[in-house]
Amino acid sequence: MQTKFTRTLGMLALAAGLTALSTGCTKDLDQVPDYSANAEVVYSDPAQIQQVLARLYATYAVSGQQGPSGQADISGIDEGFSNYIRVYWQLQEITTDEAVLGWNDGNLPSINTMTWNADNEFVRATYDRIYYQIGLCNEFIRQTTDANLASRGITGATATTVKQYRSEARLLRAMSYWHIVDLFGGGPFATEADVLGTLPQYKTRAEIFAYVESELKALDGTDASNGGLLAPKAVYARADQAVCWTLLTKLYLNAQVYTGTPRYTDAVTYANKVLAANYQLCTTPSAQFSAYQKLFLADNNTSEARNEIIFPIAFDGTRTRGYGGMTYLVHGAVGGTLSPATIGINSGWGGFRARQQFTALLTNNTTSTSDARRSILYTSGQRLNVDTLTAFRNGYLLPKYKNVTSTGVKGSDAAGDFPDTDFPMFRLADVKLMYAEAVLRGGTGGTAGTALDQVNEVRRRSGSANLSAVALNDILDERARELYWEGHRRTDLIRFGRYTTGYNWALKGGVNSGRDVDATRALFPIPNTDIVANPNLQGKQNPGY
Incomplete structure (x- = not known):
């Protein structure tokens, strides 16, 4: 995919109010990108549309436009630290009993000890990276509506294929919004329907949960023949029906935490679908390695x-x-x-x-x-x-x-x-x-x-x-x-x-034996940079920060 075009997508995400710049979500909302291949050209070519879809998947794996470093997607932190899997993994693992990461980079020690604040650059990089991905997905979905495809001469089987790509982008966006629900609770919210250049409004945890649920339910049961998701295991590493069902299972299993209302029967319903989808545990060892x-x-x-x-x-x-x-x-x-x-x-x-x-x-x-x-x-x-x-x-x-x-x-x-x-x-x-x-x-x-x-x-x-x-x-x-x-x-x-309480581990709370921490640590703070940049976030910070 062309470097200039992928950079353009990032800038278009800024225009939608969902940037990943360290200075805040909305700093450069009205900036006009300089690009050689505009959206009208790219989204008139099915081959280039597929390349844009590939970039949505690649955003989980790469950190910039060049690789292994240079032309980073987001700023305000060393590019190596800003990769999606890396920042997500850190907040999910080194804040727990499972792992420590003993480097002294910036404020990383406070992630290990559960003593972070709303200025922590590693929390901010996670938030920025998630919203960067949401912005890319929004633009892809905006550009591939039925009306836009028809106006660009994309019809028939080719249009069905692009609609299927669009379903995948919706699923990837839903997954990122789930990450917001799980890590940050509420936050700024925008979709392809929002007017470019407007500041995103804040939505609560329950509201974003409801949105993610509605998107996933809309995608459930569709198939690639009519522009829906691929069947389970149809193509390796694609966001297919089984990914949708797994995400719904996770959403419902945690619903009592997210909304206060348990949804365990719904979790069973969607787990059943995955368990019936012909996946198998890896059980055969090799000469050198166990099956696990x-x-x-x-x-x-x-x-x-x-x-x-x-x-x-x-x-x-x-x-x-x-x-x-x-x-x-x-x-x-x-x-x-x-x-x-x-x-x-x-x-x-x-x-x-x-x-x-x-x-x-x-x-x-x-x-x-x-x-x-x-x-x-x-x-x-x-x-x-x-x-x-x-x-x-x-x-x-x-x-x-x-x-x-x-x-x-x-x-x-x-x-x-x-x-x-x-x-x-x-x-x-x-x-x-x-x-x-x-x-x-x-x-x-x-x-x-x-x-x-x-x-x-x-x-x-x-x-x-x-x-x-x-x-x-x-x-x-x-x-x-x-x-x-x-x-x-x-x-x-x-x-x-x-x-936060009831179980302690080494260095939790900043002491060797571990200690209970305030219940508000179950959520990370909305970065101060974004609260300053977007007036709609004023007064919406998570409690305790």
């Missing part, structure tokens, strides 16, 4: 692992180069005596470690000593306890993601800088555990067996014995063991009422 480990290797797009992954963010060591995403997750977990070569990279960054509370959960007597999930722990030269944030030898290592294939071959980048490993944003084991939880919480209509059946199927895959019974707390613990470092832990702890 195959999910996080450089060939997880072609091995049996792809049958479990519902929505991957695709990475390629020669085509999606950047310092966020999988580059960050693979390199950041390597250091100390752990050999980078065994991970398929040239060097480790000495960043992530497991906090001791999570290590205890991963290795307690509920799991087999040979459980594939706990076998990833690397202890040589490492201390169990994290009591100094910046000491890399404090805390065991978890090199879960690797840039080698299931046969032990290094990824495609000869230098070993950039991985081929895809990030599994949604996968079947997660849905099985969500189904089990929703049933235990009182959701009705289950057709995929009992909660215990689903939990034990996940456990058996990794080599742990069946449980004889399962309770809600077992689900929380099993989700931690199965899904650690995949971006779920903060949301799970909040849903179980154990994020």
Whole structure:
């Protein structure tokens, strides 16, 4: 895709009032972009429309217009720190018991210790990145209406294909608005229907929840033959019907947190759809790796692992180069005596470690000593306890993601800088555990067996014995063991009422033993930069900030 055009999309997002500039969401609303290929030209060509759609997916994986750095999408922070997967992962993982990231960059330590404020640049980068993606999706959806396609001579089967692209863009936008609901509660809101140049209005958490639900329900049941979503597994790494159902399951499972009203039967309904969609747990090990480990290797797009992954963010060591995403997750977990070569990279960054509370959960007597999930722990030269944030030898290592294939071959980048490993944003084991939880919480209509059946199927895959019974707390613990470092832990702890109070971990609240923090920490603040830039956000800051 042309560099100038993708930059144009970013500027058009500014005009819609949804920018990602560090100085605020609305600073450059009336700026006129300088571009050589305008929207009328691009959206008259189906091939270029497909390229724009590809950019919507790529925004999760890359951080700018050039790669691996240069011409960043958003400003106000080092480009490597601004990648979507990287910033989202940080807020979901290093604010919990699962991980610490002991670098001293800017205000990063306060993310680890749950002491951030509304000026924190890492919180702001997450907010900016989400709204940047929403802005890109809005413009794509605006330009591909039936009327616009017809006026540009796009008709028949070609128009149906573009309408299907439009459905995918709507689903991607809904996912980003879900991230706003989950991380920030309410926030500025705009769609393709908003007049360019106007400041976005604030919507509450419940209002954005309702919008996301309505968009996903509208997309549910459509198919590509009439411009709807692709069928499950039709094309790898595309936002298809199963992605829509998985997102609805997540939305409803957390509905009581988001709106105060439980929706567990709805969560069961959509989990049932995913569980009936012909995904399978990866259960066949290779000579070098367990079946579980195959999910996080450089060939997880072609091995049996792809049958479990519902929505991957695709990475390629020669085509999606950047310092966020999988580059960050693979390199950041390597250091100390752990050999980078065994991970398929040239060097480790000495960043992530497991906090001791999570290590205890991963290795307690509920799991087999040979459980594939706990076998990833690397202890040589490492201390169990994290009591100094910046000491890399404090805390065991978890090199879960690797840039080698299931046969032990290094990824495609000869230098070993950039991985081929895809990030599994949604996968079947997660849905099985969500189904089990929703049933235990009182959701009705289950057709995929009992909660215990689903939990034990996940456990058996990794080599742990069946449980004889399962309770809600077992689900929380099993989700931690199965899904650690995949971006779920903060949301799970909040849903179980154990994020801010009732459970503490090393350095939580800024003290070694951990302490309770104010309940308002369950949401991140709207960045002050955006409140200053948009008068519609005045008085709308989340409590406690």
